[in-house]
Amino acid sequence: MNIKELLRSAEDILTQHDIECARLETELLLAHILKVGRLYLYINPEQALSQEQIDNYNMLIERRANHEPTAYILGHREFMDLDLIVNEDVLIPRPETEVLVETVIDNLNDSTSILKIADIGTGSGAIAISLAKSLPSASVEAVDISEKALTVARLNTGRYNLLGRITFNLGDLFKPLYGKKYNAIVSNPPYIPSKVIDTLQAEVRDYEPSTALDGGADGLEFYRRLIEESPKLLADGGFLAVEIGFDQAEAVRHLAKKYFKDIEVVKDLSHNDRVIVAKI
Numbered sequence: 200m201n202i203k204e205l206l207r208s209a210e211d212i213l214t215q216h217d218i219e220c221a222r223l224e225t226e227l228l229l230a231h232i233l234k235v236g237r238l239y240l241y242i243n244p245e246q247a248l249s250q251e252q253i254d255n256y257n258m259l260i261e262r263r264a265n266h267e268p269t270a271y272i273l274g275h276r277e278f279m280d281l282d283l284i285v286n287e288d289v290l291i292p293r294p295e296t297e298v299l300v301e302t303v304i305d306n307l308n309d310s311t312s313i314l315k316i317a318d319i320g321t322g323s324g325a326i327a328i329s330l331a332k333s334l335p336s337a338s339v340e341a342v343d344i345s346e347k348a349l350t351v352a353r354l355n356t357g358r359y360n361l362l363g364r365i366t367f368n369l370g371d372l373f374k375p376l377y378g379k380k381y382n383a384i385v386s387n388p389p390y391i392p393s394k395v396i397d398t399l400q401a402e403v404r405d406y407e408p409s410t411a412l413d414g415g416a417d418g419l420e421f422y423r424r425l426i427e428e429s430p431k432l433l434a435d436g437g438f439l440a441v442e443i444g445f446d447q448a449e450a451v452r453h454l455a456k457k458y459f460k461d462i463e464v465v466k467d468l469s470h471n472d473r474v475i476v477a478k479i
């Protein structure tokens with residue numbers, strides 16, 4: 200069997216299992232097996248494959264047909280200009296979260312002083328690493344309640360030689376940071392209402408960690424705590440920046456009004472409300 204034929208049969212299988220963008224996924228997985236870029240598949244469609252390559256590929260296609268996310272199968276995912284290791288212990292970083300990172304950078308960029316940033320619920324370390332890489336004068340303290348997530352975050356941080364500027368803390372939200380002050384507190388917390396989780400696509404519901412998704416009965420549990428507790432940890436002129444679900448801006452703004460004077464909502468590329476920045 201050659202590359203073209205194998206891709207065609209895999210595309211049929213994924214389409215039958217309602218996998219969106221089946222063609223792209225088949226190519227990503229075959230490029231992974233052959234250790235080549237996707238372009239190679241277009242240049243060499245007639246290349247014959249060994250039985251071992253075909254068997255290994257078919258195993259990956261079976262996993263994908265069972266709705267395992269491609270990022271977990273490949274073991275990595277791009278985020279901003281990073282290539283991050285991911286596994287089932289961490290949320291797969293989403294493009295929407297890049298808006299949170301960019302918003303924080305925009306708000307801190309003019310500062311010439313040494314910056315202290317807290318990343319609450321760091322997961323793969325996507326936010327902490329992007330911020331440390333873009334802001335050379337920043338040090339980041341990252342917190343997660345999952346030891347396994349912190350292991351992944353440390354691995355990713357090591358890959359970018361940032362272990363000297365990002366420290367990791369196991370614990371519940373701000374508990375490991377009490378008594379410290381930050382110029383920015385950043386978080387992409389779990390924000391899906393508990394009841395909605397069962398209705399999510401299988402890729403998310405069955406594979407991503409529920410501790411990364413479940414935002415309590417109304418999805419706002421973590422915002423209540425972040426908003427109430429963060430003022431004590433903010434330095435003068437500091438701010439809280441959180442990612443929100445597309446329909447949560449009004450509820451989160453309402454919660455923040457009690458503790459913060461200046462509240463801004465930032466939209467993502469699909470024009471959905473995505474980030475709230477709150478300043479005292």
Ligand SMILES: C[S@@+](CC[C@H](N)C(=O)[O-])C[C@H]1O[C@@H](n2cnc3c(N)ncnc32)[C@H](O)[C@@H]1O
Pocket residue numbers: 289290291292293296319320321322323324325326342343344345348370371372387388389390410411412
């Ligand atoms: C939505 S994920 C975000 C991961 C990563 N920051 C990102 O944007 O891709 C939320 C993260 O918060 C962590 N988390 C959940 N409850 C927590 C708590 N009480 N304290 C600290 N972290 C928590 C989860 O383990 C998960 O890694």
